[in-house]
Amino acid sequence: MDEMAHGVALPETPREFGFFIDGEWRKGRDMFERNSPSHDVTVTRTARCTPDDLDQAVAAARRAFDDRRWAGLPGAERAGVLLRTAEGLRWHREEIARWEVLENGKPISQARGEIDHCIACFETAAGAARLLHGDSFNNLGDGLFGMTLREPVGVVGLITPWNFPFLILCERVPFILASGCTLVVKPAEVTSATTLILADILAEAGLPAGVYNVVTGSGRSIGQALTEHAGIDMLSFTGSTAVGRSCVHASADSNLKKLGLELGGKNPIIVFADADLEDAADGAAFGISFNTGQCCVSSSRLIVERSVAAEFERILAEKMKKIRVGDPFDPETQVGAITTASQNETILGYIAKGKAEGATLLVGGEPLESDCGRYIQPTLFSGVTPSMSIAREEIFGPVLSSFHFDTQDEAIVLANDTVYGLAASVWSKNIDKALTVTRRVQAGRFWVNTIMAGGPETPTGGFRQSGWGRETGLLGVEEYTQVKSVHIEIGRRSHWISS
Structure with a gap:
């Protein structure tokens, strides 16, 4: 370490990150260097992943979903992992805040406050994992019983922006995990560090390999490929309305994947x-x-x-x-x-x-x-x-x-x-x-008579060209599920073909 900024040491050499697939760190071949917007020193080097890297990440997330290593667990066990992650964030609070400041330029006091909010998101999602449920219909007559099941939508692609690299990540990830889905995350190229740090914290908390995967690179290459990927069942994107519109086109041209979009505002x-x-x-x-x-x-x-x-x-x-x-x-x-x-x-x-x-x-x-x-x-x-x-x-x-x-x-x-x-x-x-x-x-x-108030208990999202869907709260878990209707006949069937 050399220079100091208000008692905080700036990196003497940039911290180098790999990318995270199937519970393992992998090295990048081509690297992107990020300079601090506040101090004009190089602070991180992150991988520019390839389409093949993305394919491997999606395949890992698919295996983890299909073999039910995560979706098949009781909600209480998923909640335990999320609560242990919240505790991990408390231990790593200063480290995460420091890298948010170095890559993003936001004030350290704000970064610390955001991480406290992120801890609350994991704790809220843990409760939601235990409360997620379907419904029953006992009004179909004595011969028929109906119910609805909420099932995880599958493999979720998550693209996060540079303005709130960790906060928006944590307003999505714990709720997606609470639903039983698996993830492939693509952070903004200029602010990837904390998304990668979260991979180790989740693993330490007991999240199974393949459930949380991170690929890094530009939006025009890896981000676009993720929106178009047929192996992704749902895409969550936060960013501009213009790019959100391109996500809609990409979904229509690939597999009609479900979309969650939080886009622009003029509030x-x-x-x-x-x-x-x-x-x-x-x-x-x-x-x-x-x-x-x-x-x-x-x-x-x-x-x-x-x-x-x-x-x-x-x-x-x-x-x-x-x-x-x-x-x-x-x-x-x-x-x-x-x-x-x-x-x-x-x-x-x-x-x-x-x-x-x-x-x-x-x-x-x-x-x-x-x-x-x-x-x-x-x-x-x-x-x-x-x-x-x-x-x-x-x-x-x-x-x-x-x-x-x-x-x-x-x-x-x-x-x-x-x-x-x-x-x-x-x-x-x-x-x-x-x-x-x-x-x-x-x-x-x-x-x-207030502004920007509230916590992760209540849903967030926009009207009109500000987006589709809702994040956080119980609705933020339900957003990553699909509903299945089930009918069960009681007793003998009334035969359509007479004997």
Whole structure:
């Protein structure tokens, strides 16, 4: 180890990872080097897997599913593995957080909080594994008994993004395992380390070989091949709506595999004049700045009642100026680095478009000067109109656009004026108003007088072009099952052919 970042040693040489198939580590032939987005040093080397590697991973997952080494276990035994994994995550919490920071650039305090959430996901899924059940139909007459069985869908392909490498992985993996399925996981190429670390933790917890397999590489090669693979029964993808659409085409052109998609968002935060404006401003600042705005559920559209808009934007701008941006290993940092160079360019490009299209810049809007790394100050635009690029397109960065409204109905129309429907929040002390907006705004997750709250007990997912299906909670286990109807005749059959 050589350089130190706020007391944390940066790697002197990059950590090299293989890939994980059938309970064994394998070496890659071609390797990808990842530089820390905060410190400009090479931190990891991961394998660029081949189509043959992918075929072997799918074959291993298929064997593990077909011989029922996992699906055939009682739910209580699967739950035991998941609980031991949760305990393993506690032991490895600092290690995982460190590699999340090194590859992703998020603040260390946020990374630690995310791992705590991941522990909760494994514990919640353990309970769900024991509670998963079918149903019975005792109303078919004395001669017939009916029931439905929930059976695991089979081999699941899981493609995870770079913005929450470990959190999104853990909002999927334990629930998929609880259902009895086996997995082939393809993490984002730039943030593969923690997905690979989880392989050892699962193995130590007693997960049978072949149930969790990891192949690494680019989305265009291995990711695309996974979406097209006929040996995959269901694909779970988290990422952009454009790539999600390509997953739909790939499924249709291969084996019509089931899909779970969590895609883009352009999420509204609606603030009424009767809200606690200080609370709402803090929520808005957090909602656009968390994870550097690289978050599907970021509240990127502020819709504020005109009578308080100027005052609210003043309070919000002052708060956003105080957000601490910098080295993610500093425990005081609130906003870390932009994860990739291309995303940094995209965000700055949208800021330039906002200025060019006539929006008023109130705070931020420039990259921060730094000896190393990529940083952008959280940015607030006012006077935004629905036709502007920053109003309609997902920026995936710390850029908030402010709109004004006069009536409740106008606020709802503005909130729904998007192709997306992932998340939304409303701020008001009037319960009638808050409930009306909650019911009428189209979003899979909704918060009232809070933002990004909740745990793995409740389901997540989107409406419209924000995706298909639900993750986490009991619904997140059921998503990876299929339902079989069974009828049992009681007594002798009434013969169709008379003797």
